[in-house]
Amino acid sequence: EIGSRFIIDSQKMLPIQEYIDKTGFDTSVIEPNLLAYYTIDGVINSMPFNCSTPLMYYNKTAFDEAGITEIPTTVDGVLEIAEKLTTYDAEGKIDRAGFLFSNYGWFFEQWTGKMGREYVNSGNGRESYATKVMFDDNGAALDLFTMWKKIAESPYTYYIERGGTAQGRAAFVAGKTAIFLASTANLAGVLGNVGDAFEVGTAYFPYVNAQDKGGVSTGGGTLWLVNSGDEKKMDAAWEFITYMISPENQATWNASTGYFPINMLAHETQTFKENIAKYPQFQTALDQLHDSSPEYVGSLLSVFPEVRQYVEDVTEEVVLKGLAPEEAVEKLSNLANDAIEMYNLTNY
Structure with missing residues (x-):
């Protein structure tokens, strides 16, 4: 996350907002406090993935x-x-x-x-x-x-x-x-x-x-879309991003690491439910995230x-x-x- 301002300044990436608008992707399923970090002036620049606090x-x-x-x-x-x-x-x-x-x-x-x-x-x-x-x-x-x-x-x-x-x-x-x-x-x-x-x-x-x-605010990383100029490659990259944040993938990712399941639909999967039941320690991280106001979303700095x-x-x-x-x-x-x-x- 600390490289976000520098990456944006490089102008080498395409804000994923363009694909969100083009495909009608429902961002309401993404954890709002995580999405907020990568949203600047109403534009979502990248997709949260390996996010933590x-x-x-x-x-x-x-x-x-x-x-x-x-x-x-x-x-x-x-x-x-x-x-x-x-x-x-x-x-x-x-x-x-x-x-x-x-x-x-x-x-x-x-x-x-x-x-x-x-x-x-x-x-x-x-x-x-x-x-x-x-x-x-x-x-x-x-x-x-x-x-x-x-x-x-x-x-x-x-x-x-x-x-x-x-x-x-x-x-x-x-x-x-x-x-x-x-x-x-x-x-x-x-x-x-x-x-x-x-x-x-x-x-x-x-x-x-x-x-x-x-x-607290999010740490970790996010998925960026390289503005290659090749529409087929960018379409494929977007498809890969949406695959990586699918509910089941996010539930497995969360249970295997401790990173947040950024797709809230992951909470409805059996993988997530079984992991939380066995290891209630995972709930602490989610509660802390949800108890943190988006106004403390975190800072952006080019030389972080x-x-x-x-x-x-x-x-x-x-x-x-x-x-x-x-x-x-x-x-x-x-x-x-x-x-x-x-x-x-x-x-x-």
Whole structure:
């Protein structure tokens, strides 16, 4: 999803809106919050496919053993119970951390949305192309870097990686952390890897502040139609897209991965019903998606991949080198704004 603005700017793709209009495809069957991300000025540019949001995964067996009955809804709440969930080996070293955290630029974006604040200007890059970040002026970055500092200072957490959550997932399934954050796309794999070792619980991605009222937005990917000029090939590509998002295919895709079944008719299939009945953890992701207002659909930014790297660079300085949150905000906003300005001067 972070490449959407750049792909649109390239003018190499044909908005699928043209085929939707030409074929009369019923878009009402597509999850509205997912479709909204790829809709700009009323035009649907691409078809959602491997779409996800972040979740909180937790070791329910460990929670039960620690007597924890309430699932935290904020990061502070997670830190409060981390001590009870931490276990030690015979030498007094941590065997299972209460909370493991990954430095992932996608989480920064999601938490900004959970706070109900904009990532960039120009209506989050949807009214026009973005010219600057907003997370400095609206306080989102300061709240986030302050949060990261607090997490890093806790003796019951540990920092494992940047740029993803693969190592966090491995630690979780091995029983080395009681809580970790990751995409819904990990769900089937986590459940399969854990097996009967312990019971896996899923919960909404936690808020930064208790008063936050925002929501999550889609991550993952989407299907684009290359504007090749060859009508037969484009017709065939559209046929393939509609095949990939058919109800049964989406039900199978969801059950096999954890990505959303973007076609809501998939909910009526036996495949979907049997999977939800066996693994109710899948319902958490759907509930979180539906509880998020489309107004928090997410931002569009031409240099998103580059800015995401800057987010991770600066976050790492806060976590590992003690960079003050205020200094981190200034450093990140300068790096991001310089990248945005350079792209805009070159392309607009």
